[in-house]
Amino acid sequence: MSVTVPMTATRSAVDAMLQVEGITHVYGQGATAHRAIENLSFTVGPREFVSIVGPSGAGKTTLLRILSGLLTPTEGTVSLVGEPVDGVPEGMAMVFQDYSRSLLPWLSIEKNVMFPLTRTEAGRDERRRIARESLEAVGLADRHDRYPWQLSGGMQQRVAIARALAYRPRLLLMDEPFASVDAQTRSDLEDLVLSLRDRYDMTILFVTHDIDESVYLADRVLVLSRPPAHLVEEIPVPIPHPRDQITTKETDEFVDLRGRVARLIRSGGQPDGGGSR
């Protein structure tokens, strides 16, 4: 049944790619303080694909900013391959939701992909070769001299993905990356990400508010509560790969899982599963 699932459900802290322990984050102080995250802990194993879903405003973006080292949590620790994260860690790349802001409009897409590579040892030719190869992996090799604003939204997000690939991350963080593209493009990009995960041997943490997407992509879905966000439930997704946008979503297993996730989100993390509270 779950033979082809790449990760087993249990793992020790030692072989964790990402370990989150007791994270709490509070914005502001005193009466106006907003508790975004409350005592959140989870672990992501190497090569695992984990989705994080939750009601809107559940602190998902705050969580990603903490994981990426852009924001220091009020309490708790994040470790990447056993190393505590203090500032932005190496070996981690990010795909932002807002592709039009995350790409630099004054650079061609090839130069955009090369942009983060200057710190690496690679010379200019080597960096260009890596950029071309990454653009090829997302199907944009022939567009390398175009500018982001000449491309559609879906293509721009492909460029952002290529930029992350070129960076050769061990951990790829994706912050609602397909929230502002149309449904067909979204399906294509989802399948692209799944194929790239295998090809590039990455661990992926994927934040989304789309329940179908969270189940379709992931090996495991983490459901967050309404703020202050805590972990409501971890749901393993033992659906074998390769997955298919149509047939996988027709299986009883998928329908069952997406129903479970949806109910958890609707209840907002309340154990009684009650409706809108």
Add this chain to the structure above:
Amino acid sequence: MTTTEIRTTDAANPGPAAPGKGGLRGTARLSKRLAVDFGALVVLVALWQLATSAATTPFFPTPLEIVENFGKMFFTGPPEHLFLTDAATGDVFASLWRMLLGYAIGCAWGIIVGTLLGRSRAAREYTDPVVELLRSIPATASLPLFILVLGGGDFMRVAFIAWGVSWFVLINTASGVASIHATMLAMGRAFRVSRVRQLFGIILPAAMPKILAGMRIGLTAALILVVTSEFMVATNGIGFQLIQAQRRFQVLDMWTWMLLLAVLGYLLNTILEVTEGRLLAWHRKARD
């Protein structure tokens, strides 16, 4: 064009993608605009010629007389000086280098301080009243103080121009840097881009449209300021010659210096616009 072709392949998407505006059409539009601009100029000069030749007042020479005098004053020098007269090399170049040096210093200072202010919201809030107050003083009104403190030499003039120019650049830079989208800055940090590269690769290019807008206003200001500064305690320069001609009732010369200023202003602005057009091609096209 090619851009249209790209759109059709992924057309359902509502991105901020640019509709194809071809270079050819752009050139056609430009030449049409030039025709309109210069057409109006020709008509205006013709009317001016008619009006001034009909009038008897000595204060308004005809444009033809001014242009003729313009050639005589500036381009009848010896061949080894490329036919430039002493007036051209002495006064015009004196004004030009004061202006350009002051402009360069003012721009540099404005960009540096503007970037620092743009990066820190706290710094902006603290300095805002001071900046608003200081920049509200017309730069020309601070000339007497500059003369008092720095004397009547070139140093004073350059400092005065730099001071006046810097405010336009500073305020525009600060606003441009402050309005860079948080995601763009987060991208730089998330990919561990060095701070220097964040500055020169993300922050300054992103703020460049606004910086250059400030520099364009600053250039106009620089020309005003150099002439004004040469009205007082000067021994050469365009402003000095202009006020001398007025005091001696050399009305034609006065008009000729004014024409020179118009030509200079036009040339400098054109140079800046061409530079801007190159630097900001991405910005213009991305918004089209």
